Amino acid sequence: MTTSEDAANGSHPVAGEQVQHDTGVNSNRAFPTSNYADHLDPFVLFERFCIDPDVGFPMHPHKGFEIVSYLxxxxxxxxxxLGVANTAYAGEVMRITTGSGIRHSEFPxxxxxxxxLQLWVNLPRERKSVDADYEDASAEELPTRTVNGGTVTTVVGEGSPITxxxxxxxxxxxxxxxxxxxxPEGWSGFCYGVDGSGTVADDTFSEGDVYPVTDATAEGDDESDREIKVTSDSGLRVVAVVGRPHGEAIRQRGPFVF
Structure with missing residues (x-):
């Protein structure tokens, strides 16, 4: 795939890392891992979780960031x-703003x-203490469009009700x-392989692979949008996630981000 030095530069795909949580839930983590040890400002972590029928996450605390779970x-x-109880199914999304503190549970x-897929998004320093909040959206509420070469659903972004x-x-x-x-210009993030195989930026790419997008991946100057080509002859499903960096250190201690 690539070397640890290449991974640190964010210039090539790297393999996700298998993680088993204390509760028995297994995940494929994109970052931070031994292959890619950094956070990707504004993102704290990203992983694909697999919850077996007899395990899950009992009630536990979080604060200082936002959680986006996409089934x-x-x-x-x-x-x-907060008193919220909701079940999300395939194609649906839940957003939790942990802010000053929230407790929640997740079970199959x-x-x-x-x-x-679960994404943790850092809250900017001045918003760390906002009130906790919750929001969800059905698959029908997420805009899906046909593009040359495939279909694209917006989970967060223009047209999505998730904020x-x-x-x-x-x-x-x-x-x-x-x-x-x-x-977009100045934004950072990643592309993650959900299913199938193909290429990202001309590198071989498949399920569980991660392509970090940082300043190191920019072509030309920093004052223009970047275009990254994703190709497949047999079918490749990816999630492509980018955000505007806060330019602040991400200080994570387990379920808390300070």
């Missing part, structure tokens, strides 16, 4: 200290396994030939 298969039941629905305290674009793209992903 791929099955259903995940959420309950929190109907005693059946589920899997999905964050940070400017973020989160796209779910299924590519069957060639799709050009445009990264």
């Amino acid at each position: 791929l298969d099955g259903g995940m039941a959420h309950e929190d200290s 629905a109907a005693s059946a396994a589920c899997n999905g 964050l305290h940070t400017d973020v674009e989160y796209l779910d793209a299924t590519v069957d030939s060639s799709w050009t992903w445009t990264v």
Whole structure:
């Protein structure tokens, strides 16, 4: 795939890392990992979780960031200290603003396994103590468009009802030939392989791979958008996530981000 030195430069895809949580939930983590040890300002971490029927996350605390959970298969039941109880199914999304503090639990629905994607977005320093909040959206509420080379669903961004305290674009793209992903000027993030195989920026790319987007990946000067080509002959599903950096240190201690 690539070397650790290359990974540090964010110039090539790297492999995600298998993680088992204390509760028994297994995940493929994109970052931070031994392959890519850094956060990607404004993003704290990203992983694909797989929750078996007999495990989950009992009630636990968070503060200082926002959580975006996007379901791929099955259903995940959420309950929190705000009094919210909701189950999200494939294609649906939940957003939690942990702010000054929240407790929540996550378990597979109907005693059946589920899997999905979870993104942690840092809150800017001046908003760390905002009130905790919750929001969700159905698959029908997320805009999906046909583009040359595939289909793209906007999970967060223009047309999506999901809002964050940070400017973020989160796209779910299924590519069957060639799709050009445009990264706004000065933004950073990543592309993550959900299913299938192909290429990202001319490098081989498949399920569980991560392509970090940082200043090191920019072509030309920093005053223009970046275009990253995603291709596949057999079908490749990726999520492409970018945000406006806060330019602040991300200080994570387990479930808290200071």
